[in-house]
Amino acid sequence: MAESSAGPREPVLVVADVHKIYSSGTHALRGVSLAVRPGSVHGLIGANGAGKSTLIRIMSGVETATSGTVSWQGEPVSWTTPSQALAAGMAAVHQHTPLVSTLSVLDNIFLGRKDSMRWDVARREGELRELCERMGYDIDPHQTIGELSTGGKQMVAILQALARDAKLVLLDEPTAALSPHERDVLFSSIRRLRDQGTTFVYVSHFLDEILALTDQLTVLRDGQVIVDAQTSGVTKQELVTAIVGQRLARVEQQNSAPDRSTGEPLLVVDGLSSPGRFGPISLTVHAGEVVGLAGLLGSGRTELLEAIYGADRSAAGTVRVGEHRLRHRSPRAAVRAGLALVPEDRARQGLLRDWEAWRNISLPYLSSMSRRRLLPERRRELQITEQAIAELNIKTPSPEAPVGELSGGNAQKVVFAKWLYGPARVFLLDEPSAGVDVGAKADIIQLIRRLARAGKGVVIVSSEFEELLGVCDRILVVRRGQIISERPVVDTDLHELTALASGL
Numbered sequence: 001m002a003e004s005s006a007g008p009r010e011p012v013l014v015v016a017d018v019h020k021i022y023s024s025g026t027h028a029l030r031g032v033s034l035a036v037r038p039g040s041v042h043g044l045i046g047a048n049g050a051g052k053s054t055l056i057r058i059m060s061g062v063e064t065a066t067s068g069t070v071s072w073q074g075e076p077v078s079w080t081t082p083s084q085a086l087a088a089g090m091a092a093v094h095q096h097t098p099l100v101s102t103l104s105v106l107d108n109i110f111l112g113r114k115d116s117m118r119w120d121v122a123r124r125e126g127e128l129r130e131l132c133e134r135m136g137y138d139i140d141p142h143q144t145i146g147e148l149s150t151g152g153k154q155m156v157a158i159l160q161a162l163a164r165d166a167k168l169v170l171l172d173e174p175t176a177a178l179s180p181h182e183r184d185v186l187f188s189s190i191r192r193l194r195d196q197g198t199t200f201v202y203v204s205h206f207l208d209e210i211l212a213l214t215d216q217l218t219v220l221r222d223g224q225v226i227v228d229a230q231t232s233g234v235t236k237q238e239l240v241t242a243i244v245g246q247r248l249a250r251v252e253q254q255n256s257a258p259d260r261s262t263g264e265p266l267l268v269v270d271g272l273s274s275p276g277r278f279g280p281i282s283l284t285v286h287a288g289e290v291v292g293l294a295g296l297l298g299s300g301r302t303e304l305l306e307a308i309y310g311a312d313r314s315a316a317g318t319v320r321v322g323e324h325r326l327r328h329r330s331p332r333a334a335v336r337a338g339l340a341l342v343p344e345d346r347a348r349q350g351l352l353r354d355w356e357a358w359r360n361i362s363l364p365y366l367s368s369m370s371r372r373r374l375l376p377e378r379r380r381e382l383q384i385t386e387q388a389i390a391e392l393n394i395k396t397p398s399p400e401a402p403v404g405e406l407s408g409g410n411a412q413k414v415v416f417a418k419w420l421y422g423p424a425r426v427f428l429l430d431e432p433s434a435g436v437d438v439g440a441k442a443d444i445i446q447l448i449r450r451l452a453r454a455g456k457g458v459v460i461v462s463s464e465f466e467e468l469l470g471v472c473d474r475i476l477v478v479r480r481g482q483i484i485s486e487r488p489v490v491d492t493d494l495h496e497l498t499a500l501a502s503g504l
């Protein structure tokens with residue numbers, strides 16, 4: 001560990017009594033103060049909507065505080081743009097970092113650099129190669145961003161920040177979409193850079209990560225600092241309690257699989273394949289059954305879900321939902337047949353940011369309602385939305401607030417609700433709890449179990465195998481585009497799944 005993390009050196013970044021009131025009236029930060037020591041990893045945690053991203057945006061000049069001060073290396077600063085923060089030595093990876101999907105990895109990483117490097121392809125390539133070597137990460141610099149997985153995109157955003165040689169790097173949920181391998185790469189890079197003097201502020205909902213990686217941590221709740229402590233002095237249970245407050249903390253998931261009986265085949269996939277991606281794959285999901293797809297990133301699990309849903313035009317094979325055979329390979333036909341897909345990259349695929357939460361939630365089913373019936377329907381939709389807001393603890397001023405004003409995790413929950421409260425019979429869930437806090441994770445798992453009890457079929461993809469073990473009846477392990485093993489949950493464990501998925 002860096003000797004500086006416990007040393008007496010002056011903090012690099014000090015936030016003093018910061019308030020943030022958005023123009024919508026939301027009081028997101030209420031007098032937040034914290035000090036970040038040089039050469040340390042400072043964890044920032046809290047429930048969805050607690051104010052973490054708001055604070056990160058204020059520290060990095062994306063937004064300005066309503067009152068209070070931010071000091072950088074001993075001097076108060078009033079940055080109004082991210083480039084001012086960057087020039088001072090602070091780089092940020094935001095919760096949803098915008099990358100340009102039509103540009104290559106290389107161009108994205110060096111995007112916005114004003115120096116001559118920007119034009120010197122050979123030099124840039126050399127620098128990226130060196131950076132990747134240092135991190136132990138392999139990426140094709142000439143791939144376009146649009147071709148990468150969500151995790152791949154996230155790694156590019158991280159590389160982009162690390163390529164700046166910043167003194168302080170702010171990471172807002174960097175691991176939400178990463179595979180175990182990419183996580184390891186990121187962690188060892190953070191540790192190495194920290195030991196060389198770089199400072200990090202690290203936001204995550206994974207408490208094990210926070211405990212393993214950070215030196216100091218701050219817990220926010222409803223815009224206020226609840227805990228500010230040295231990481232070595234706190235336990236996971238204390239953190240859970242601090243994060244969720246009075247709300248029941250049910251992090252320990254006990255599986256209720258044995259008392260569930262399954263019914264008719266609901267989803268039957270036969271010989272489904274997509275050239276270069278996966279297959280041929282056959283699987284059956286019964287009414288009342290939750291089936292997990294365990295696999296590492298790049299194993300083909302997301303591609304498989306998308307193909308089942310009809311979003312992959314080059315796929316061959318058959319998909320049946322109940323008695324419906326999906327003839328036209330299109331998501332529209334899939335929705336009509338009773339399939340719902342909650343995609344992994346929800347920011348991109350899921351929401352209309354300017355629309356109210358209630359309209360987003362009812363969106364997939366709008367086409368099934370006639371215009372004339374829209375008014376009475378709206379009342380019903382509002383009702384469903386209020387139910388979703390209560391059951392998933394969606395933090396929003398009202399069902400009418402635009403989704404663009406919700407925190408990242410709460411927006412995730414809206415996408416989730418959008419499909420969950422509809423009439424679908426089979427749910428395809430890609431990383432259902434990515435980006436949601438510990439309390440909401442438990443809520444989502446309860447909801448999935450309830451769907452199964454109501455006779456629905458569920459397929460879940462998750463990088464967190466513990467989560468699969470906690471909610472599934474049966475787990476299919478996917479490797480290199482093939483189902484290589486099928487395990488009833490009662491007969492397997494984390495160890496076995498990890499070994500099978502990675503081919504050890």
Ligand SMILES: Nc1ncnc2c1ncn2[C@@H]1O[C@H](COP(=O)(O)OP(=O)(O)OP(=O)(O)O)[C@@H](O)[C@H]1O
Nearest residue numbers: 022028048049050051052053054405406407408409
């Ligand atoms: N652009 C905005 N306009 C209005 N309100 C906003 C805006 N961004 C965030 N908020 C509100 O500010 C509060 C804090 O949101 P913030 O995004 O900082 O939470 P967070 O801790 O990052 O949560 P998450 O874990 O879900 O990412 C929430 O109530 C949110 O609805």
Ligand SMILES: [Mg+2]
Nearest residue numbers: 053095407408
């Ligand atoms: Mg956030």
